[in-house]
Amino acid sequence: MQLKPINQQVVAIVGASSGIGRETAIRFAKKGAKVVVSARSQPGLESLISEIKSFGGDGISVIADVADFGQVKAIADRAVEQYGRLDTWVHLSATGVIAPFDEITPEEFKRVIDVNLTGQAYGAMAALPHLKREGRGALIHVSSMEGRRSLPLQSPYSASKHGIEGFLDSLRLELIHEGIPISVTNVLPATINTPYYNKIRTKIGVKPTGVPPYYQPGLVADAILYVAENPTRDFIVGDAGKILDFLHRISPQLTxxxxxxxxxxxxxTNEIKSEDAPDNVFEPIPNGNYDKVRGDFDRLAIPSVTDWIDKNPPVKYGAIALGLAALAIGTTVLGGAALLSAMAAETSKITK
Structure with missing residues (x-):
């Protein structure tokens, strides 16, 4: 499957007013892509488009709530109206409620599912007809490592992220069966330093934070741009995410x-925050507050080595091959030693 170079792509980025989405839109635009950015926050989108145009980038914005299919469809339709086609759809919109499960209302749980899971499905529904008409393209859905391993106090968020993985696995198989060259990628970041924790609802009495270590949003944006040109099934962002995935596969009880x-x-955190504080669960936070790329945890952010390896397949598969070879040699040596020991023992019995 061959995807277009980024500088030839028309890219829709949904959930672009802050965090990973904002950084991703800027990087696509700097590489020459035409971008259509969407979110609920009008001030966030206006400042983003202004920034893109300041360095000569080409982009437009569409205000949309992803829980409404008509509004999501309008993003894809506007991209085609403005630029004539759609090549890549990047879906990032998410919200959450940090609270014990029995303190979450039915309305809150449903809203998180509507935004985080149903919204992702609406995105694919809106984008697919245009990608099929082009004969190729990429669906890039940004999920979370909580799609592999749930965290306490985040039941609706974790449930929605597990749902994304199931939805994409099914869709991917259908497209392969039909012989349609559309790449479907699930990007699963570990804990990322975005304003997400400033925006979501909390019922734990304090401002919430992710489980460290943190990684910077640019790491995820790099992964998104990579899979926009290189068809990839899954991309876990952050060493800690890969370790968590490995541990959970070996022993869920250990995790x-x-x-x-x-x-x-x-x-x-140690910062008091009531559940009545402004949040983005049902409405965007007014005045574009927190419409920025990074959150408040720069000091906890660390680099990640394995992401570079994943973006360099020869190195990755070479390392795997060396590991398997070492395992095979070790097994052979140990097996040979055991055989020689057994033969020596038998010889000793015969000569006695």
Whole structure:
């Protein structure tokens, strides 16, 4: 499957007013893509388009709530109206409620699912007819490592992210079966330093935080731009995310034990915040507050080595091959030693 170079793409970025989406839109535009950015925050979109145009980029904005299919469809239709086609759809919109499950209302739970899961499905529904007409393209859905391993105090968010993985696995198989060359990628970031934790609703009495370590939004944006040109099934962003995925596959009980030790307190800051504070669950936060790329946890952010390896397949598969070879050699040596020991023992019995 061959995808267009980024400088030849028309890209829709949904959830672009802040965080990963904002950084991704800027990087696409700087590489020459025509971008259509969308979110609920008009001030955030206006400042983003202004920034894109300041360096000569080409972009337009569409205000939309992803829980409404008509509004999501309007994003794709506007892209085609303005630029004649759509090549890549990047979907990032998300919200959340940090609280014990029995303190979350039915309305809150449903809203998180509507935005985080149903909104992702609406995005694919809106984009697919245009991508099929072009004969190729990319659906890039930004999920979370919570799609692989749930965290306490985040039941609706974790449920929605698990749902994204199931939805994309099904859709991907259907497209392959039909022989349609559309790449479907699930990007699963670890904890990222975005304003997400400033925006969401909290019922734990304090401003919430993710479970460290943090990674900067640019790391995820780099992954998104990579998969926009290189068809990729899944891309876990952040070393910690890959470690968590590995541990959970080996022993869910071990992961439970680790999260019981750190998963609750690690989501609390020392900053008092009531559940009545402004949040973005049902409406955007007024005045464009927090419409920026980074959150408040720069000091906790670290680099990630494995992301570079994942973007360089020869290195990645070379390392895997070396590891398998070393395992095979080690097994052969140990097996040979055991065989020689057994033969020596038998010889000793015969000569006695």
């Amino acid at each position: 439970d034990t680790i999260l019981l030790l750190i998963g609750f307190q690690a989501q609390h």
